[in-house]
Amino acid sequence: MTASPLLAVRDLRVLIGGRHILHGVDLDVAPQGVTALLGRNGAGKTTTVRGVLGLVPRTGSVLLDGEETVGLPTHTLVRRGIGYAPEDRGIFAGLTVAENLRLAERRGADGPAYGLVHELFPELKRREKQSAGTLSGGQQQMVAIGRTLLNGNRLIIADEPTKGLAPKVVTEVAQVLERAAEAVPVLLVEQNLAVVRRLARHCVVLADGRTAHQGEADGLLGDAEATRRLLGVGRGPLAPFTAEADS
Template identity: 85%
Template sequence: MSARALLAVRDLRVLIGGRHILHGVGLEVAAHGVTALLGRNGAGKTTTVRGVLGLVPRSGSVLLDGEETVALPTHAVVRRGVGYAPEDRGIFAGLTVAENLRLAERRGAGDPDYPLVHELFPELKQRARQLAGTLSGGQQQMVAIGRTLLNANRLIIADEPTKGLAPKVVTEVAQVLERAAEAVPVLLVEQNLAVVRRLAEHCVVLADGRTAYRGPADELLGDAEAARRLLGVGHGPATEAPFVEADS
């Protein structure tokens, strides 16, 4: 990836409780489309995302559209146009769907794009008064992604958006991310390699808190030996192999 990246991470290091989690991660997110962040269990994917957002102590360089953000608090990073759908979805169970979305409205970011969110997720409009805690896992994921689409973000970070979802819902979520990526670049942490194959042009693979691969997604997934070595997938096409991980 060469043309100026929207997000450029250099030598990202994270130390938590005296333990080194990231040892100089480097990655880039293109100014368009989907970049996938992959790796085995405990490779450091979620920690990398949290490091980019400033949710954990970090050092190194995190350039957002050429602007250094590594010293900024999380709220300042978000205000610069970063939407985040966390792995645990971050839903407020005791609030309604409408209230969950309203909380995501960012002051000074223009009018929230409810028409887009409701077009992509008509169920959220139909269930606006329903408590979010009573939604299915797939519906809660719709809320999480919908929140990132409300504001005029420059980057969306989606951490395991299809994890634990039924195949039909996985397809729906992938379709939404595909459409969202037409307008906003996406950094996608994903365990389903078929989804990665469908959505991602570029990918980054982490191993033991370090960058092990950066390059075209189809090149990695088309190389069965490389996919086995870097991702731990079994025999057969990498796009069909299971890729199950715990929180990293």
């Protein structure tokens, strides 16, 4: 990564209930495109995301565009431009697509960016009166990612967006993320290495609550031995990474 990172995490440590979950994670998120966060089950990926967002007690340094955010509450981080699409999507099934998006609006000088959301995901405009609970998994991810694009965020964090989805829907979600990353940088927690290869230029691998690797995604995924050693994938670098998401 040659340009200065948009997000720079240094020595991130998390202690929950007397148990050390993260032992000093370092990672950089590129200022453009997709940076993938990888690791085996229990490596600390979701805890790292929660640490960045201030959802768990943390120490260390988390710089967003050079500004320290450790010590700030989550709602302040959201206002400073971090959008979060959680693992379960966080969709309100009984509300329409339009109502789900409206709930995500924040006050801002330019107002919510519905033009951008509908340009990237015209399906949401066509289905704005449809109940979100009747959408496909891929369409629900459009809603989840669309909400993060409404408010001029500087970074989107997407946690396991393809988990549990059929292969056809995985392709649909990859297209959603690809379009979103054209507008806003994305930190992607992902199991499926084929999706990572398609989307990510940079990657970070965690192991036992520490950073085990950081570099170009193609370099890692093109090295079968390194992929097997770091991720436990035994059938070549493009085999699906099927470990369950860590907690």
